Amino acid sequence: MNSASGNEILQHKFSFSIWFRQLFVGFYNTAIFILKIFKETLRPPFEFREIIKQCYAIGVNSLPIISMTSFIIGIVFTKQSRPSLIEFGATSWLPSLISIAIVRALAPLITALILAGKVGSNIGAELGSMRVTEQIDAMEISSTNPFKFLVTTRVLSITLMMPLLVAYSAVLGLLGGYLNIHHNELTTFKTFIQNGFSQITFLDLTASIIKSVVYGFTIGVTGCMKGYNADMGTVGVGKAANASVVNSMFIIFIEEMVIVQIINYFRFA
Amino acid sequence: METIQDISINEKKEVEIFVKGVKKSFDGINVLNGVDLKIHKGENLVVLGRSGSGKSVLIKLMVGLLKQDEGTIDILGNQVEKLNEKELQHLRLKIGFLFQGSALYDGMNVMENLSFSLIRNQKHLNKQMINKAVTDALEDVGLVQTMYQMPSELSGGQKKRIGIARMMILKPQIILYDEPTAGLDPITCVEINNLINKVKEQYHTTSLVITHDLSCAKFTGDRILMLSDGICIKEGTFQEVFDTEDPRIRDFYNYNFIQ
Numbered sequence A: 001m002n003s004a005s006g007n008e009i010l011q012h013k014f015s016f017s018i019w020f021r022q023l024f025v026g027f028y029n030t031a032i033f034i035l036k037i038f039k040e041t042l043r044p045p046f047e048f049r050e051i052i053k054q055c056y057a058i059g060v061n062s063l064p065i066i067s068m069t070s071f072i073i074g075i076v077f078t079k080q081s082r083p084s085l086i087e088f089g090a091t092s093w094l095p096s097l098i099s100i101a102i103v104r105a106l107a108p109l110i111t112a113l114i115l116a117g118k119v120g121s122n123i124g125a126e127l128g129s130m131r132v133t134e135q136i137d138a139m140e141i142s143s144t145n146p147f148k149f150l151v152t153t154r155v156l157s158i159t160l161m162m163p164l165l166v167a168y169s170a171v172l173g174l175l176g177g178y179l180n181i182h183h184n185e186l187t188t189f190k191t192f193i194q195n196g197f198s199q200i201t202f203l204d205l206t207a208s209i210i211k212s213v214v215y216g217f218t219i220g221v222t223g224c225m226k227g228y229n230a231d232m233g234t235v236g237v238g239k240a241a242n243a244s245v246v247n248s249m250f251i252i253f254i255e256e257m258v259i260v261q262i263i264n265y266f267r268f269a
Numbered sequence B: 001m002e003t004i005q006d007i008s009i010n011e012k013k014e015v016e017i018f019v020k021g022v023k024k025s026f027d028g029i030n031v032l033n034g035v036d037l038k039i040h041k042g043e044n045l046v047v048l049g050r051s052g053s054g055k056s057v058l059i060k061l062m063v064g065l066l067k068q069d070e071g072t073i074d075i076l077g078n079q080v081e082k083l084n085e086k087e088l089q090h091l092r093l094k095i096g097f098l099f100q101g102s103a104l105y106d107g108m109n110v111m112e113n114l115s116f117s118l119i120r121n122q123k124h125l126n127k128q129m130i131n132k133a134v135t136d137a138l139e140d141v142g143l144v145q146t147m148y149q150m151p152s153e154l155s156g157g158q159k160k161r162i163g164i165a166r167m168m169i170l171k172p173q174i175i176l177y178d179e180p181t182a183g184l185d186p187i188t189c190v191e192i193n194n195l196i197n198k199v200k201e202q203y204h205t206t207s208l209v210i211t212h213d214l215s216c217a218k219f220t221g222d223r224i225l226m227l228s229d230g231i232c233i234k235e236g237t238f239q240e241v242f243d244t245e246d247p248r249i250r251d252f253y254n255y256n257f258i259q
């Protein structure tokens, strides 16, 4: 009885130390992977064609879903915010409330989560199946650096495309909000823009751009790392795709929290 | 009398691949326990072994995709494990490698698959020259009509042949085939075997075929080497290898023909 419970505690301690070690190894491997990305990105020859191809695939293919989601969220958010403002007789604040919410928080986060799901899983599955079917090995022995050709191009492309997609998402979200306000409060476009943008500062825009770059990089690195290092076998591909999405979403939320703290420090400094 | 002559001819021929005492283990499990082999210029050596016996590991060591724990691998006078990245790249261009699953790039069509390494490694070629090289390579394997198809639209045998065309386009001196006939129907197997022999005669390549398929071994091999428990247990012509009472070899032989 006694020895059994003692054993259990021992096992518990043991697994915790394994978990801790795995976490540390994970951080270490990620750091190495990121350093390698920087090194290979800066070293010629540059894979311009592949980067453009990836930018196109990531950017254009994500437009429909980002359009729809952002537009609907713009409408819904406006609708849901109205009743509480009516209570204070402050519906004229709607445009600025919506602009602040969309530009500061919603557009970067929504775009990042959509891309984590769509592009992250895609990268994880694509590179994972290339690993499993030995295409990455084939590339390596035909004297092409597969890391440079597959990983750096994808990370760079999504990091570059993310700010553009966030800006696009913000525009469509604001459009949705405007249509709803115009329909209910008969606000003109000019007034909407004037009220809305009077509250947006340079800091807000900078912060959103920084956020989107960080999120894009996160999705790219997570997807590539999971796919590039996928386990052998078809199960490895599914695991890689799944882990890309789950891990990048998790990291994005943590980054969001940290970045908001830092921005607020500057905002009120 | 004849065998003595054969040996003296072989001795005179240059050795292009020389593997000595190679050991490799994964997570404490020994896969290769000291493999020795020699392949002479223009020769086709077949390495036979059950699946999981470390055949693929052996040829991946030869191109530096994996690194052995012990022993040396010498290819065309280069000690593979001692080469730096650049020298290794240079050597790899002289080696063709047919992967077990063909490993065609599925994001690219046949044309792009074939021209991929050509464009990257021979910068002086213009578009016409590349087109010509691709067409020639496809003609060699009899699949010109698939030029603009995607790998997903090809059958297993076609993929293998495109894989062969993709490595032949760089005119390698040495070819490593990883289970070229695995998973193919008997007629396609014969086609692939013929292709292996044709490539060898036409381009005078030195080749190593890894397989567990006896008909492929018999048909393409100048010399056979039997791998078991991580070491070479027998070496010689097809007749010599299977004229034995060793149960490991007898079993292998019997099961292959019962199937």
Ligand SMILES: Nc1ncnc2c1ncn2[C@@H]1O[C@H](COP(=O)(O)OP(=O)(O)O)[C@@H](O)[C@H]1O
Residues within 6 Å of the ligand: B026, B031, B049, B050, B051, B052, B053, B054, B055, B056, B057, B058
């Ligand atoms: N990269 C690797 N990591 C861990 N184990 C491996 C790796 N590659 C091969 N192995 C193991 O080595 C053994 C031999 O594999 P392989 O060479 O593929 O066999 P085969 O003779 O069928 O080609 C297998 O047990 C396999 O699990």
Ligand SMILES: [Mg+2]
Residues within 6 Å of the ligand: B055, B056, B057, B100, B178, B179
């Ligand atoms: Mg194998």
